[in-house]
Amino acid sequence: MAADSITATPETSRVRGLPGLQALGFNRAQSIAFLLLLAFLAIGPFFLYPVFLMKLLCFALFACAFNLLIGYVGLLSFGHAMFFGMGGYLAAHSAKVWGFTPELAILTGGAMGALLGVISGWLAIRRQGIYFAMITLALAQMVYFLCLQMRFTGGEDGIQGVPRGRLFGVFDLSADLSMYWLVAAVFLIGFLLINRVIHSPFGQVLTAIRENEPRAISLGYRADDYKMLAFVLSATLAGVAGGTKALVFGIATLTDVYWAMSGEVVLMTLLGGLGTVFGPAVGAAVIVTMQNYLAEFGAWVTVIQGGIFVICVVAFRAGIVGEIARWLRVRL
Amino acid sequence: MPDTILDSGAILETAGLTKEFLGFVAVGDVSLKVRRGSIHGLIGPNGAGKTTCFNLLTKFLQPSRGTIHFDGRDITRLKPAEVARLGLVRSFQISAVFPHLSVLENVRVALQRQRGGSFDFWRSDSVLRRYDDRAMELLEDVGLIGFTHRPAGELPYGRKRALEIATTLALDPVMMLLDEPTAGMTAEDVDRVVSLIRRVAAGRTVLMVEHNLKVVEGLCDTITVLTRGRVLAEGDYATVSRNPEVVAAYLGTDPSIAGGTHHG
Numbered sequence A: 001m002a003a004d005s006i007t008a009t010p011e012t013s014r015v016r017g018l019p020g021l022q023a024l025g026f027n028r029a030q031s032i033a034f035l036l037l038l039a040f041l042a043i044g045p046f047f048l049y050p051v052f053l054m055k056l057l058c059f060a061l062f063a064c065a066f067n068l069l070i071g072y073v074g075l076l077s078f079g080h081a082m083f084f085g086m087g088g089y090l091a092a093h094s095a096k097v098w099g100f101t102p103e104l105a106i107l108t109g110g111a112m113g114a115l116l117g118v119i120s121g122w123l124a125i126r127r128q129g130i131y132f133a134m135i136t137l138a139l140a141q142m143v144y145f146l147c148l149q150m151r152f153t154g155g156e157d158g159i160q161g162v163p164r165g166r167l168f169g170v171f172d173l174s175a176d177l178s179m180y181w182l183v184a185a186v187f188l189i190g191f192l193l194i195n196r197v198i199h200s201p202f203g204q205v206l207t208a209i210r211e212n213e214p215r216a217i218s219l220g221y222r223a224d225d226y227k228m229l230a231f232v233l234s235a236t237l238a239g240v241a242g243g244t245k246a247l248v249f250g251i252a253t254l255t256d257v258y259w260a261m262s263g264e265v266v267l268m269t270l271l272g273g274l275g276t277v278f279g280p281a282v283g284a285a286v287i288v289t290m291q292n293y294l295a296e297f298g299a300w301v302t303v304i305q306g307g308i309f310v311i312c313v314v315a316f317r318a319g320i321v322g323e324i325a326r327w328l329r330v331r332l
Numbered sequence B: 001m002p003d004t005i006l007d008s009g010a011i012l013e014t015a016g017l018t019k020e021f022l023g024f025v026a027v028g029d030v031s032l033k034v035r036r037g038s039i040h041g042l043i044g045p046n047g048a049g050k051t052t053c054f055n056l057l058t059k060f061l062q063p064s065r066g067t068i069h070f071d072g073r074d075i076t077r078l079k080p081a082e083v084a085r086l087g088l089v090r091s092f093q094i095s096a097v098f099p100h101l102s103v104l105e106n107v108r109v110a111l112q113r114q115r116g117g118s119f120d121f122w123r124s125d126s127v128l129r130r131y132d133d134r135a136m137e138l139l140e141d142v143g144l145i146g147f148t149h150r151p152a153g154e155l156p157y158g159r160k161r162a163l164e165i166a167t168t169l170a171l172d173p174v175m176m177l178l179d180e181p182t183a184g185m186t187a188e189d190v191d192r193v194v195s196l197i198r199r200v201a202a203g204r205t206v207l208m209v210e211h212n213l214k215v216v217e218g219l220c221d222t223i224t225v226l227t228r229g230r231v232l233a234e235g236d237y238a239t240v241s242r243n244p245e246v247v248a249a250y251l252g253t254d255p256s257i258a259g260g261t262h263h264g
Ligand SMILES: Nc1ncnc2c1ncn2[C@@H]1O[C@H](COP(=O)(O)OP(=O)(O)OP(=O)(O)O)[C@@H](O)[C@H]1O
Pocket: B021, B026, B044, B045, B046, B047, B048, B049, B050, B051, B052, B053, B093
């Protein structure tokens, strides 16, 4: 890449990372964290249940997509479940009814997220702060209601028995380990795409808008257009995450469009570290693991989860990764 | 009288410009003409409506009545980003930098406007390095070369104002609106900013709000005095400062400023 030939200019503005990874925009600490992540993805399925890992990665991607909006634009959406859940429905429907191959079904989920993102963003993006959160919540509730009523979603039953199918029409994904590699790839692509967005000319303007919106406008940037694109990107990736999850479990249900799911992704992101690159994935991992291992406590899971959340917010305000980064004096 | 009359026509002209907040007239029936190539001062006591005027001119506020023409175009209905794109660029009364971006990146974000929109989220931001040289030149111009990689939020106040000017200049604006560029600065910083404004005003038009009358006297070709949202007087410094109404308006609110009028 041409980028590498210019890196020799005296002191670039960011502390650059390991040679191969700097093109991705990672600093040194982030490069190391990323290598650890790759290692985890590669050996994880040989130590942990692939289905558990796949669930974790779907939520991790969902949280990363959400973080793009709150961490880098400063917009708190309280309706992200609509993108995640509807992405799931569309992926499930297209795989089961239209016979789409898994990669196309996942892309269909993403397209659904994008479409919903355009519609809801058009309605919400001009609002600030709590009004933005309220409008996105209201829209998500409408989507939930539609999902409850429409035929294609299967109402209370959801869409069940969704086949994983064959990747590109060739590779059978019915074995969990095969499916795992697809999910890991989807997560990795999504994760890297988000990172690229942050470190792109677009991301630079986005940062400027978050830092001082009137000033960015006074420089001639139409702030709403930039926020809108970020919103749609976030919604698209949330749709991809939801679609992938539907294929993993072979089912799409109301749970994923319910407002509690919007809350859960907020929780994951805050817990892991809002505005950090790795935080949302870590937050998602913690929550999913907790739900998994605390399942035997039944209804108490929510209470325990709430308690842990309160402790985290009080003890480490910047989130797990945020606090580690502060402690190590690096950006993660 | 100014010695550099590039074009005697007005570059910015308002007619009957009015802004009411719930019946309170913050700016009332202001008809302002700013000559192309001039440095025009907008002065007046606190709460006179100077910042509101700036907000109206740059469309951060929508006027209740009146029209604004810039460079031969009616900009009354435009959005603020559009006004900026026409080359009418403002600074803010409260220092406006991007605090967590480096000093260099602050200027570069403005230079980046040359690309048009920056919606290319798939491209690496290393393409922005082509603006580094120009950014360094601008930083050198305002004496910030030693601060390039510091987060802008860590700069001392006077340096932040200098950075703001560099950022505004990066857009190569036709006209700059500066809202109290020297407020809160040490005497040394004031001198630096004044000579900077004089230098960068060449080939542009500047409209500035300023409380420091010494600065106004030294820089401005024409001065408009605003009180309670209305134009009280207009003319060059000598004329305006002799106007008894102006002296009264200043004495009535802030004697310390009026004291400055008599500065030798
Ligand atoms: N958004 C607003 N809503 C209501 N009143 C406002 C608003 N903005 C300004 N005002 C009022 O309009 C008047 C003019 O304010 P403005 O900020 O323009 O004054 P100014 O001349 O810039 O004063 P200063 O020298 O203190 O900066 C003030 O009385 C202020 O309280």
